[in-house]
Amino acid sequence: ALSTMMATKPATEEAMSVQKIVNDNLPSEEDTLAERDGSMRVKMEQMLREAQISITKAIEEIDGGAKFREDAWERNTGGGGKSRVLANGKVWEKAGVNLSVVHGTMPQEALKAATERGATRSNNGEEVPFFACGLSCVMHPHNPHCPTMHFNYRYFETEGGEHWWFGGGTDITPSYIDEDDMKHFHGTYKEVCDRHDPEYYNKFKKWADEYFLIQHRGERRGMGGIFFDDLNDRDPEEIFEFCKDAANHVVPAYGPIIEKHKNDAYTEEQKQWQQLRRGRYVEFNLVYDRGTIFGLKTNGRTESILMSLPETASWLYDHQPEAGTPEAEFLDAARNPREWV
Amino acid sequence: ALSTMMATKPATEEAMSVQKIVNDNLPSEEDTLAERDGSMRVKMEQMLREAQISITKAIEEIDGGAKFREDAWERNTGGGGKSRVLANGKVWEKAGVNLSVVHGTMPQEALKAATERGATRSNNGEEVPFFACGLSCVMHPHNPHCPTMHFNYRYFETEGGEHWWFGGGTDITPSYIDEDDMKHFHGTYKEVCDRHDPEYYNKFKKWADEYFLIQHRGERRGMGGIFFDDLNDRDPEEIFEFCKDAANHVVPAYGPIIEKHKNDAYTEEQKQWQQLRRGRYVEFNLVYDRGTIFGLKTNGRTESILMSLPETASWLYDHQPEAGTPEAEFLDAARNPREWV
Numbered sequence: 001a002l003s004t005m006m007a008t009k010p011a012t013e014e015a016m017s018v019q020k021i022v023n024d025n026l027p028s029e030e031d032t033l034a035e036r037d038g039s040m041r042v043k044m045e046q047m048l049r050e051a052q053i054s055i056t057k058a059i060e061e062i063d064g065g066a067k068f069r070e071d072a073w074e075r076n077t078g079g080g081g082k083s084r085v086l087a088n089g090k091v092w093e094k095a096g097v098n099l100s101v102v103h104g105t106m107p108q109e110a111l112k113a114a115t116e117r118g119a120t121r122s123n124n125g126e127e128v129p130f131f132a133c134g135l136s137c138v139m140h141p142h143n144p145h146c147p148t149m150h151f152n153y154r155y156f157e158t159e160g161g162e163h164w165w166f167g168g169g170t171d172i173t174p175s176y177i178d179e180d181d182m183k184h185f186h187g188t189y190k191e192v193c194d195r196h197d198p199e200y201y202n203k204f205k206k207w208a209d210e211y212f213l214i215q216h217r218g219e220r221r222g223m224g225g226i227f228f229d230d231l232n233d234r235d236p237e238e239i240f241e242f243c244k245d246a247a248n249h250v251v252p253a254y255g256p257i258i259e260k261h262k263n264d265a266y267t268e269e270q271k272q273w274q275q276l277r278r279g280r281y282v283e284f285n286l287v288y289d290r291g292t293i294f295g296l297k298t299n300g301r302t303e304s305i306l307m308s309l310p311e312t313a314s315w316l317y318d319h320q321p322e323a324g325t326p327e328a329e330f331l332d333a334a335r336n337p338r339e340w341v
Numbered sequence: 342a343l344s345t346m347m348a349t350k351p352a353t354e355e356a357m358s359v360q361k362i363v364n365d366n367l368p369s370e371e372d373t374l375a376e377r378d379g380s381m382r383v384k385m386e387q388m389l390r391e392a393q394i395s396i397t398k399a400i401e402e403i404d405g406g407a408k409f410r411e412d413a414w415e416r417n418t419g420g421g422g423k424s425r426v427l428a429n430g431k432v433w434e435k436a437g438v439n440l441s442v443v444h445g446t447m448p449q450e451a452l453k454a455a456t457e458r459g460a461t462r463s464n465n466g467e468e469v470p471f472f473a474c475g476l477s478c479v480m481h482p483h484n485p486h487c488p489t490m491h492f493n494y495r496y497f498e499t500e501g502g503e504h505w506w507f508g509g510g511t512d513i514t515p516s517y518i519d520e521d522d523m524k525h526f527h528g529t530y531k532e533v534c535d536r537h538d539p540e541y542y543n544k545f546k547k548w549a550d551e552y553f554l555i556q557h558r559g560e561r562r563g564m565g566g567i568f569f570d571d572l573n574d575r576d577p578e579e580i581f582e583f584c585k586d587a588a589n590h591v592v593p594a595y596g597p598i599i600e601k602h603k604n605d606a607y608t609e610e611q612k613q614w615q616q617l618r619r620g621r622y623v624e625f626n627l628v629y630d631r632g633t634i635f636g637l638k639t640n641g642r643t644e645s646i647l648m649s650l651p652e653t654a655s656w657l658y659d660h661q662p663e664a665g666t667p668e669a670e671f672l673d674a675a676r677n678p679r680e681w682v
Contacts, residue, residue: 071659085658096658216637216646279650286627287637296557296628305557309620309656316652317426317437318412318644 040164040236041131044155045101047240048135049082051153051247052099056084058251059139062258065090068097073301078104083304087311091146091262095139096307103131110298111158129159135247136291138308139254144274145264147174147181148222148281149254150308152291153243166239167229170250171208172257173222173281175274176326177333179340181257182223186340188253189226189246196242204228209337214284219334221277221284273327275314282313381505381577382472385496386442388581389476390423392494392588393440397425399592400480403599406431409438414642419445424645428652432487432603436480437648444472451639452499470500476588477632479649480595485615486605488515488522489563489622490595491649493632494584507580508570511591512549513598514563514622516615517667518674520681522598523564527681529594530567530587537583545569550678555625560675562618562625614668616655623654 056068066089074080079102086095105127134154141148153168172185186205193200204226211227212220226246231239285292285308295305321327397409407430415421420443427436446468475495482489494509513526527546534541549568553561567587572580626633626649636646662668 087658094656094658216640216643275653282623282654283627283647286624287634293628300557302557303659306624306656307658311657312616312653312655313623314653315435315647315650317428317435317648 040155040157040240041133043240044243045133047244047247048099048133048153051244051250052082052084052097052135054248055137055250056086056097058255059086059092059095062255062262063089063091066092068095073304075102075299075301078102081301081304083301083307085307091141091143091258093140093142094307094311095137096304097135097137098304098307099133099135100304101133103129105129111163130156131159132156136308137250140278140310141258141262143262143264144175144266144270145178145261146258147172147254148278148310149173149250151247151250153247155240155243164236165230165232166236166243167231168243168246169204169208169211169225169227170246170253171212171222171225171227172254173277175270175277175330177223177330178257178261181260182338182340184256185223185225185253188249190341192242192245192249193226195245196238200228200242201226212284213288214280215288217280217283219280219331220337221281221334223333223340224337272314273321275312276316276319277330278310278313279315282309285309381496381498381581382474384581385584386474388585388588389440389474389494392585392591393423393425393438393476395589396478396591397427397438399596400427400433400436403596403603404430404432404436407433409436414645416443416640416642419443422642422645424642424648426648432482432484432599434481434483435648435652436478437645438476438478439645439648440474440476441645442474444470446470452504471497472500473497477649478591481619481651482599482603484603484605485516485607485611486519486602487599488513488595489619489651490514490591492588492591494588496581496584505577506571506573507577507584508572509584509587510545510549510552510566510568511587511594512553512563512566512568513595514618516611516618516671518564518671519598519602522601523679523681525597526564526566526594529590531682533583533586533590534567536586537579541569541583542567553625554629555621556629558621558624560621560672561678562622562675564674564681565678613655614662616653617657617660618671619651619654620656623650626650 060067063086066086068084068086071083071085072080073083079100081098081100081102083099084097086092089095107127111128111130132154134152136150136152136154138150139148149170149172151168151170153166155164155166157164170189172182174181189205190201193204205224207229208224208227209220212222212224214221287293289308292305292308294300296302321331401408404427407427409425409427412424412426413421414424420441422439422441422443424440425438427433430436448468452469452471473495475493477491477493477495479491480489490511490513492509492511494507496505496507498505511530513523515522530546531542534545545567546565548570549565550561552568553563553565555562628634630649633646633649635641637643662672
């Protein structure tokens with residue numbers, strides 16, 4: 001959800017036309033705002049918009065019922081985006097994919113807060129002009145045997161390119177563990193990672209296990225995936241290619257799992273367990289997710305930020321699954337992250 | 342939920358027996374830990390425990406179905422409590438009343454963070470020995486015409502009594518506005534307030550309207566009530582009497598509203614609207630409620646802190662009630678607090 005964070009950076013420049021920022025169709029050389037400032041802005045925005053379109057198309061096909069609805073939105077402090085939301089589908093209860101393309105100026109503290117490591121980027125305390133774009137997504141299926149999936153890929157740079165970085169990741173949140181599914185999901189991302197750097201997968205898998213921890217529960221919201229932030233240790237073109245590869249493997253990593261389980265039978269008890277896990281998802285997003293909290297507290301577009309919340313969630317007092325059940329197995333894996341591949 | 346906050350202050354003293362802190366029956370002069378340290382500790386703990394017992398008894402009678410289950414718990418860093426939870430009743434989906442009696446030491450920053458005004462209480466940077474007790478409660482009924490109710494009354498003091506204060510309040514969160522109900526609820530608390538200080542009601546009603554704001558929505562979670570914190574501007578005995586009066590009027594303020602509506606017919610749409618309002622309740626508690634956030638981030642007992650969350654909640658993308666509907670009327674009152682009495 002860090003792209004929602006970027007969509008909401010405080011900015012003092014004049015309002016911009018959202019039509020100039022995010023185009024009705026694919027961005028072209030002529031009408032992309034970003035073009036005037038450098039090719040990575042153009043490339044990243046275009047890649048993310050293409051990914052938004054292709055992923056939502058693939059998801060609609062798997063769903064076979066509902067269609068995504070698109071809302072263009074703008075912030076009059078500089079920026080805008082396009083939210084695509086599918087509600088009450090055959091497979092998905094709620095699925096949202098949000099593109100943000102934002103520019104403006106931000107305070108030094110916001111620049112500092114924007115990265116995991118809080119790197120200080122000195123500029124004599126002045127407001128920092130920046131550009132940011134990101135694509136974030138959460139999809140919550142009805143069937144408790146179908147996992148929730150989240151991804152986010154984003155690019156940030158300050159005016160003149162003094163500071164820049166990429167961030168992102170894709171992670172999966174089942175209610176029940178199907179080991180083959182987890183091997184497939186993690187395996188797909190391991191292959192993606194390995195094509196770009198043999199150290200990426202181990203590093204980013206561990207980072208996801210750390211990031212998605214619900215600290216007050218001592219458990220992760222799900223079974224992880226990859227997560228990275230503040231990535232700027234090599235040629236930006238190389239990192240861009242990695243992000244593109246990762247974004248383009250959302251559907252191959254997630255789609256087959258949904259196809260496999262979308263018609264699985266389930267019990268009321270399994271649905272209730274899914275609802276409790278959705279409650280945990282809400283706890284993570286509202287208490288710990290940096291992008292969500294930052295977005296909400298800095299006047300981001302609430303509906304786009306909270307698209308990530310499930311349509312339904314539940315909390316029961318002191319619920320403890322019985323030892324030896326699939327629910328207890330899930331909890332064990334949420335408390336002690338496993339190596340899947 | 343600030344009593345949950347107090348229940349979770351970082352403390353470095355040795356673990357205490359929870360049986361010494363919170364007794365199985367009403368605290369007596371003999372076996373109350375607090376007695377050795379001063380009469381206000383004893384009085385407040387005893388008053389809160391009596392209120393917990395009498396309120397849960399009255400609620401069980403109104404419910405006519407489920408009973409409260411009591412869990413005693415302790416923190417090995419100093420303190421403990423008793424949680425009473427009613428689940429799946431005839432009237433209430435989930436109701437929790439949590440008593441915390443805690444002592445230990447806390448860092449200066451925690452002392453500062455413990456009050457709304459963040460008053461600095463200098464002590465040369467050393468750990469501050471403290472005592473705190475509080476009773477907090479949230480009750481979520483099934484019927485969308487029956488409001489959710491929350492209250493919290495608490496007392497805090499540092500060792501030797503250098504610093505002390507009371508905090509608390511009772512507030513109501515309907516899904517639909519029944520003006521007579523709101524007049525009754527606010528009127529009951531205005532009468533309570535007026536018995537102690539003619540300025541209390543206006544001041545504390547406004548404070549509730551400010552505190553229970555979901556900032557990113559620009560709306561309150563409900564229709565308010567009274568809220569106060571850091572109250573220490575007069576003889577503690579006087580403030581104690583006010584807290585006691587307020588705690589003892591939870592049932593008279595809330596009970597008749599539930600009796601009036603507990604058998605009201607409702608539609609699926611009304612239930613869905615209630616679920617959306619429950620989602621807002623979750624947003625407030627997890628994003629803004631000081632006690633909840635502080636408790637979760639300082640290793641409080643998660644299940645007692647999150648007792649406040651509803652059993653079920655819902656989020657729909659960009660839901661807007663139609664103008665002129667009761668749902669729109671509710672939102673208007675949540676955005677523009679009214680004077681009910």
